[in-house]
Amino acid sequence: xxxxxxxxxxxxxxxxxxxxxxxxxxxxxxxxxxxxxxxxxxxxxxxxxxxxxxxxxxxxxxxxxxxxxxxxxxxxxxxxxxxxxxxxxxxxxxxxxxxxxxxxxxxxxxxxxxxxxxxxxxxxxxxxxxxxxxxxxxxxxxxxxxxxxxxxxxxxxxxxxxxxxxxxxxxxxxxxxxxxxxxxxxxxxxxxxxxxxxxxxxxxxxxxxxxxxxxxxxxxxxxxxxxxxxxxxxxxxxxxxxxxxxxxxxxxxxxxxxxxxxxxxxxxxxxxxxxxxxxxxxxxxxxxxxxxxxxxxxxxxxxxxxxxxxxxxxxxxxxxxxxxxxxxxxxxxxxxx
Ligand code: NAD
Ligand code: WQD
Numbered sequence: 001x002x003x004x005x006x007x008x009x010x011x012x013x014x015x016x017x018x019x020x021x022x023x024x025x026x027x028x029x030x031x032x033x034x035x036x037x038x039x040x041x042x043x044x045x046x047x048x049x050x051x052x053x054x055x056x057x058x059x060x061x062x063x064x065x066x067x068x069x070x071x072x073x074x075x076x077x078x079x080x081x082x083x084x085x086x087x088x089x090x091x092x093x094x095x096x097x098x099x100x101x102x103x104x105x106x107x108x109x110x111x112x113x114x115x116x117x118x119x120x121x122x123x124x125x126x127x128x129x130x131x132x133x134x135x136x137x138x139x140x141x142x143x144x145x146x147x148x149x150x151x152x153x154x155x156x157x158x159x160x161x162x163x164x165x166x167x168x169x170x171x172x173x174x175x176x177x178x179x180x181x182x183x184x185x186x187x188x189x190x191x192x193x194x195x196x197x198x199x200x201x202x203x204x205x206x207x208x209x210x211x212x213x214x215x216x217x218x219x220x221x222x223x224x225x226x227x228x229x230x231x232x233x234x235x236x237x238x239x240x241x242x243x244x245x246x247x248x249x250x251x252x253x254x255x256x257x258x259x260x261x262x263x264x265x266x267x268x269x270x271x272x273x274x275x276x277x278x279x280x281x282x283x284x285x286x287x288x289x290x291x292x293x294x295x296x297x298x299x300x301x302x303x304x305x306x307x308x309x310x311x312x313x314x315x316x317x318x319x320x321x322x323x324x325x326x327x328x329x330x331x332x333x334x335x336x337x
Contacts, residue, residue: 001025002252003074007060007108008081010037012192013123013181013240015045017079019190020241022049026248029073031066032082033059036195040337044189060104066111077119077251078112079244080105083153086199087127087295090150101153102160109164119172119251121244124158124259126179126233126300127151135267136303139177139259147295158259165257172255174247179233179263179302181240183322184329191329192237193336202234202322205274206330209281216285218270220292225299229270233263233301236317236325246311263302264315273319280323 004021008014009030015037021028022045030042030053046053054073058065060082069075083101084090090097105122112118129137130145146152158175165171182202184191198204207213221228243262250258268276278285307313 001027002076002248003027003029004248005069005073005075005078006030006081007078008032008083008123010034010039010041011081013178013237014081015041015190016185016237017081017241017244018045018053019048019185020238020245021248022051024245029054029056029069029075031056031058031060031069033057036084038193038337041190044337048185048187048189060108061100063107063111066107067114070111070115070117075115075117077121077248078108078117079121079248080108081123083123085150087148087150088199090148090153094149097149097153102156105157105160109160118168118170120161121174121176121247121251122157122161124175124177125151125154126177126261126263126302128154128158128177129300131297135299136265136301137261138303139261139306162257169255171257172251173257174251175257175259176243176247177259177261177302178240179235179261179300181237182234182326183236183238183317184325185238186325186328188328188332191326191333193333201270201273202326205277205285206326208285209277209283209327210330210334212334214286216274216287217290218287219290219296221289222292223298225269227269227271230296231267231269231299231301233266234268234273234319234322235263235315236322239264239315239317243307243311243313246307246313250311258310260307260310261302261304262307262313263304264318265302265304266318267299267301268319273323276319277323277327280320280327
């Protein structure tokens with residue numbers, strides 16, 4: 001069992017992963033600045049796991065705070081979720097996105113190196129596949145283009161981490177490329193809780209279902225897909241959380257760098273998700289067809305062979321469970337956490 005530092009552990013994916021890490025017997029320390037999360041998430045992790053959580057409220061840009069954490073705890077590995085993630089916002093605030101995500105990661109790597117901690121699992125994204133690769137996306141495809149600053153932070157951080165691995169063969173680095181994480185913890189205590197108007201499909205549908213918004217705007221129905229709406233590889237956040245445990249185990253016993261897709265390999269359209277959610281909540285979800293959203297692609301889904309071969313990991317849940325768990329969460333937390 002390892003001592004694991006979890007950056008961004010109060011966030012959507014981080015909080016679910018903390019629950020799984022604790023259940024697996026790891027000793028974890030969370031660092032978060034709550035720029036996009038709430039302290040309540042940490043209390044919910046404690047409630048689910050029945051354990052007191054070690055937590056430091058700090059910004060990963062703060063080198064003194066990082067030094068203090070690494071001095072105090074003997075950290076074997078880091079799972080690095082902390083980052084800003086809103087695609088549209090990144091177009092308007094590129095400097096803030098590059099600084100937070102890239103400088104933050106550099107600060108973290110420096111603190112790790114100074115304390116001889118050389119194992120990291122990084123939250124990358126399917127967005128690194130850009131717009132030119134054909135689906136399904138395979139890890140060996142080129143990843144040097146993106147459509148927005150957020151996506152470029154992931155492309156660049158992957159490159160930085162690869163260069164670190166080349167410079168020092170003792171490093172062990174796993175770049176996890178998530179597809180579209182949705183759903184919630186079975187208890188309904190944890191789930192996605194975005195600030196303001198949701199940018200992403202699933203939290204928007206949740207808010208229409210609960211009556212907070214009148215209808216879903218469907219961004220385009222003239223794509224080359226089975227019903228004309230955009231197709232994505234939605235993955236249950238608990239499957240994703242379990243994927244991090246596998247990646248951590250791998251990093252603890254291997255060196256070098258590996259990029260690994262975490263998806264289901266199956267594509268679902270906007271209307272497929274909407275209808276699955278209607279089934280889960282037993283209500284109609286009103287929608288209107290709108291123009292396409294800038295930067296969107298028709299289809300995005302994973303080839304999942306590598307995760308299976310390297311980690312023995314496969315997604316277990318389909319969109320029915322994702323919708324049922326998402327509905328349970330929003331019903332129990334209509335105003336978020
Ligand atoms: P989230 O915003 O819920 O979680 C990120 C957490 O990091 C938040 O709690 C935030 O407060 C914290 N944070 C941000 N900057 C920080 C800083 N400088 N110092 C300390 N804490 C900081 O996002 P999420 O959906 O849980 O995503 C986690 C990671 O996975 C991110 O790196 C994101 O880019 C990546 N990712 C997310 C998705 C997705 O669709 N949710 C898909 C692919 C990749
Ligand atoms: C899904 C589908 C939309 C909202 C984003 C990031 C990506 C990754 C995951 C971090 C698309 C349609 C959406 C709405 C809609 N994040 N849609 N109405 O764009 O696939 O991926 O999150 O790395 O980088 O870009 O996710 O949930 O925004 O959209 O019709 O109100 O739903 O057009 O087809 P996306 P999404």
